[in-house]
Amino acid sequence: MTKVLTDTRSIRIKGRSFLALVLSPEPPLDAWLTRLDDLASRSAGFFLGRPVVLDVADLEIDRAGLKKLIDELGQRNVRIMGIEGGRPSLFEPGMPPAMKGGRPAPDIEIPAEPTVEPVGAASAKASASSVLVEPQAARAISSIVIREPVRSGQSVIFPEGDVTVVGSVASGAEIIAGGSVHIYGTLRGRVLAGSVGNASARIFCRRLEAELLAIDGVYKTAEDMAPNLRGQAVQLWLEGIRSWQKDLTEPAAGQHTGAGRWRK
Numbered sequence: 001m002t003k004v005l006t007d008t009r010s011i012r013i014k015g016r017s018f019l020a021l022v023l024s025p026e027p028p029l030d031a032w033l034t035r036l037d038d039l040a041s042r043s044a045g046f047f048l049g050r051p052v053v054l055d056v057a058d059l060e061i062d063r064a065g066l067k068k069l070i071d072e073l074g075q076r077n078v079r080i081m082g083i084e085g086g087r088p089s090l091f092e093p094g095m096p097p098a099m100k101g102g103r104p105a106p107d108i109e110i111p112a113e114p115t116v117e118p119v120g121a122a123s124a125k126a127s128a129s130s131v132l133v134e135p136q137a138a139r140a141i142s143s144i145v146i147r148e149p150v151r152s153g154q155s156v157i158f159p160e161g162d163v164t165v166v167g168s169v170a171s172g173a174e175i176i177a178g179g180s181v182h183i184y185g186t187l188r189g190r191v192l193a194g195s196v197g198n199a200s201a202r203i204f205c206r207r208l209e210a211e212l213l214a215i216d217g218v219y220k221t222a223e224d225m226a227p228n229l230r231g232q233a234v235q236l237w238l239e240g241i242r243s244w245q246k247d248l249t250e251p252a253a254g255q256h257t258g259a260g261r262w263r264k
Contacts, residue, residue: 025069063089168185169186177201194217218238
């Protein structure tokens with residue numbers, strides 16, 4: 001005998017937060033796109049495969065101009081997942097959706113090899129390509145410790161606070177932290193501190209050989225860094241709105257810190 005099941009099955013809908021980069025174009029757009037090309041050429045793969053939100057709140061643009069801008073970004077492999085700050089008249093079917101109310105995401109992505117130990121909690125070893133921590137648990141964690149080197153192609157994303165790496169960060173690897181980043185080794189990859197809007201974040205490393213550094217969206221690529229800073233133990237922070245400064249003090253235990261001033 002055949003029995004037909006006619007009961008409908010429910011659809012599960014979940015809420016989840018993801019960390020995305022935000023691009024805020026500035027007029028004139030041609031010059032801004034040139035600067036974007038310059039960043040991409042000096043930090044290969046920076047935008048590759050990343051979700052990006054386009055912030056047009058401070059940009060005077062019409063629908064045709066917005067579509068052209070999205071197309072220009074698409075040709076550069078910059079995928080726009082949503083548009084923030086746009087008037088309703090700017091949107092039409094087929095365009096990325098309007099977004100608002102962005103906030104720091106509580107999820108954590110950790111590479112497979114490194115062991116991550118939340119400060120003040122039991123350590124845990126990653127058993128898959130990434131580990132996602134439930135929001136309620138993440139809010140209780142202010143920092144994490146990576147006890148192994150971060151290898152090329154790996155990403156550590158922790159918007160809830162500080163990241164400490166007991167080892168080096170290889171070229172092609174990256175650390176994205178909502179707070180400060182401490183690296184007890186050579187920094188050859190990319191570090192983005194204060195990624196969710198924290199201008200007081202800092203970057204510390206024992207040896208600077210970085211491809212890209214950023215604090216609260218203000219960035220410097222390898223070509224922009226003063227030659228005398230490379231190979232030095234450094235502490236980096238933002239001074240004012242648009243400037244960078246390095247610690248000029250002589251740390252204890254024979255460590256040396258480079259000196260100089262960077263401006264965007």
